Amino acid sequence: MIAVEELRKAFRVTTRRTGGFSAIRALLPGATSYVEAVRNVSFTINGGEMVAVLGPNGAGKSTTIKMLTGILVPDAGTATILGLVPWQSRRAVAKRIGVVFGQRTQLWWDLPLSDSLDLVRHMYGVPTQRFAENLATCRELLELDPFLDRPVRQLSLGQRMRGDLAAALIHDPEILFLDEPTIGLDLVVKARIRDALRHLNETRGVTVLLTTHDLADVARLCQRVLLIDHGRVVHDGGLEALRTRFGSGCTLVVDLADPSTPGQAPSAKGDETDQRNDGPMVVPGAIEIRAEGNRHWLAFDRREVSASDLIAAVASRYPLSDLTLEEPDIETVIASLYASRTE
Amino acid sequence: MTPSSVFLPALYVRLAVARVRGQMRYRVGFLLMILGVFVANAFEFVALLVLFGQVKVLGGWSAHEVALLWGMSQMSFAIAEAFGRGFEGLAPQVRSGEFDQVLVRPLPVFFQVFASAFEAHRIGRFLQGATAVWYARSDPASIPWQASHWTTLIFAVTTGAVIFFATFVLGGAWALRVVDGQELMNTFTYGGTTLASYPLELFSDPIRRAATWILPLAFVNYFPALALLGRVGPPGMLPFGLTPIILAMSAPVVAMTYLGVAVVVWDRSVMRYQGTGT
Numbered sequence: 001m002i003a004v005e006e007l008r009k010a011f012r013v014t015t016r017r018t019g020g021f022s023a024i025r026a027l028l029p030g031a032t033s034y035v036e037a038v039r040n041v042s043f044t045i046n047g048g049e050m051v052a053v054l055g056p057n058g059a060g061k062s063t064t065i066k067m068l069t070g071i072l073v074p075d076a077g078t079a080t081i082l083g084l085v086p087w088q089s090r091r092a093v094a095k096r097i098g099v100v101f102g103q104r105t106q107l108w109w110d111l112p113l114s115d116s117l118d119l120v121r122h123m124y125g126v127p128t129q130r131f132a133e134n135l136a137t138c139r140e141l142l143e144l145d146p147f148l149d150r151p152v153r154q155l156s157l158g159q160r161m162r163g164d165l166a167a168a169l170i171h172d173p174e175i176l177f178l179d180e181p182t183i184g185l186d187l188v189v190k191a192r193i194r195d196a197l198r199h200l201n202e203t204r205g206v207t208v209l210l211t212t213h214d215l216a217d218v219a220r221l222c223q224r225v226l227l228i229d230h231g232r233v234v235h236d237g238g239l240e241a242l243r244t245r246f247g248s249g250c251t252l253v254v255d256l257a258d259p260s261t262p263g264q265a266p267s268a269k270g271d272e273t274d275q276r277n278d279g280p281m282v283v284p285g286a287i288e289i290r291a292e293g294n295r296h297w298l299a300f301d302r303r304e305v306s307a308s309d310l311i312a313a314v315a316s317r318y319p320l321s322d323l324t325l326e327e328p329d330i331e332t333v334i335a336s337l338y339a340s341r342t343e
Numbered sequence: 344m345t346p347s348s349v350f351l352p353a354l355y356v357r358l359a360v361a362r363v364r365g366q367m368r369y370r371v372g373f374l375l376m377i378l379g380v381f382v383a384n385a386f387e388f389v390a391l392l393v394l395f396g397q398v399k400v401l402g403g404w405s406a407h408e409v410a411l412l413w414g415m416s417q418m419s420f421a422i423a424e425a426f427g428r429g430f431e432g433l434a435p436q437v438r439s440g441e442f443d444q445v446l447v448r449p450l451p452v453f454f455q456v457f458a459s460a461f462e463a464h465r466i467g468r469f470l471q472g473a474t475a476v477w478y479a480r481s482d483p484a485s486i487p488w489q490a491s492h493w494t495t496l497i498f499a500v501t502t503g504a505v506i507f508f509a510t511f512v513l514g515g516a517w518a519l520r521v522v523d524g525q526e527l528m529n530t531f532t533y534g535g536t537t538l539a540s541y542p543l544e545l546f547s548d549p550i551r552r553a554a555t556w557i558l559p560l561a562f563v564n565y566f567p568a569l570a571l572l573g574r575v576g577p578p579g580m581l582p583f584g585l586t587p588i589i590l591a592m593s594a595p596v597v598a599m600t601y602l603g604v605a606v607v608v609w610d611r612s613v614m615r616y617q618g619t620g621t
Contacts, residue, residue: 066443
């Protein structure tokens with residue numbers, strides 16, 4: 001359905017001249033450099049899959065989508081969508097895919113939503129009967145009725161996004177490309193859009209490729225995640241696998257039975273403010289990252305020390321009253337991945 | 344299922360009607376817009392008349408003759424603006440990324456940009472141009488205004504509209520290549536109408552040549568007006584020593600050639616855009 005092989009795209013960037021006469025010198029050719037937006041992206045998506053493309057801003061997600069939808073021509077590599085090369089058969093591919101850019105609208109600002117959908121219908125040459133059926137589906141699925149006759153300029157962001165999604169569905173696309181379809185939306189609208197996408201996927205077998213920064217989108221919709229960073233696919237698999245692979249850092253939270261830390265003089269009357277005078281707990285393979293009263297947080301890497309070994313080590317050194325193991329949530333994993341790239 | 348094919352002229356009409364209907368939702372605003380365009384251009388016309396209060400002739404042209412020239416260029420420009428606004432307003436769309444939307448639809452890019460705007464309120468400028476021509480007609484010393492003259496006028500205005508339209512297309516192509524190039528392009532479009540509003544005798548030789556051979560403004564109204572008024576034109580200034588009538592008759596060929604060049608440049612610019620993403 002979608003096959004991408006070693007796709008590459010670099011943009012030429014002209015550095016703006018500054019200083020005296022910059023306005024005039026801006027007309028002259030400046031120093032140009034190349035920014036590699038997509039370095040080497042390969043993947044295959046089968047019909048009926050729902051795949052999320054994750055990655056920090058500037059990782060190359062949007063550029064990849066633009067090449068797959070025929071907007072941009074890559075520098076190297078190949079891609080086929082439904083057996084066609086999108087930048088060579090742009091119009092043929094466009095007939096069979098639906099594209100929504102969350103940050104922009106394809107609707108007519110001054111016209112009621114229903115008129116916009118009707119115009120889209122004529123642009124794709126959708127037969128009357130088919131249009132009526134699809135419109136009915138969209139009205140139900142996306143709850144368009146309350147604002148169907150309102151000019152697009154008066155719609156809220158959530159309403160507009162539902163309208164845009166409807167406009168992308170009028171011509172029965174086999175594949176949906178959604179670039180941040182839930183950006184800036186409230187939870188109710190997000191849920192509505194996710195339900196609609198899942199319904200389309202289940203009943204019509206629509207293949208969905210979406211980029212997002214909202215991991216709830218991924219968790220509710222996509223069995224598969226493509227993590228793109230620095231223009232490369234760094235992970236291709238399930239969301240859980242992503243955690244196992246990149247989220248090896250865990251935290252052991254222990255409550256000590258005795259407020260004083262061994263090796264240190266017990267603090268006077270256990271006064272809370274004196275607790276910070278106590279030194280940190282010392283356990284091989286872990287670092288204390290936080291302490292509050294009797295409670296201590298110990299960070300460790302699962303690849304270096306197993307949780308059971310660590311617990312045994314702690315228990316042999318300190319009197320314990322309670323302990324819990326905290327796994328990183330996927331947001332933390334992704335956030336730390338994103339943070340690490342900014343050096 | 345395969346969608347049935349799309350008939351582009353019908354789709355254009357549908358999109359244009361939708362656009363005007365959208366504007367008509369604010370009926371008063373729409374009428375004010377027409378009035379605004381009319382009045383803004385009326386000032387320019389009045390300025391012209393004030394000028395002729397001081398001088399009897401300008402480069403050998405009387406007030407009525409210059410009014411004809413001015414009216415013709417205004418009418419042509421109004422038509423071009425009404426139909427070519429999609430190309431003219433492209434720069435912000437390229438900058439915001441809205442232009443990408445055009446590339447994911449199963450229609451020719453040129454058609455979509457052409458059909459993306461139809462500005463009915465440009466009729467304000469057209470009416471102002473028509474007023475100037477009506478004023479020119481009141482001069483008993485000039486043209487007898489028989490049917491053939493009217494035909495020539497209509498033909499010339501249409502040809503002029505094609506030339507201005509092609510200039511807008513070139514402007515759109517420019518916007519695809521240079522994001523911040525709008526100002527420079529305005530020099531050619533709006534600057535072009537101003538130039539075409541006055542007899543070319545007033546300008547220096549390089550400007551006259553540029554207005555004939557590079558941006559064929561002289562074919563918009565100058566040569567046709569010379570032919571209409573039965574003037575011979577300044578000696579040695581017309582290309583190849585051709586008569587104004589022959590030049591006026593060749594204007595449609597020049598206009599279509601110019602439009603053809605503009606479309607080729609446009610197509611190449613779209614390809615370049617897809618290659619670079621600007």
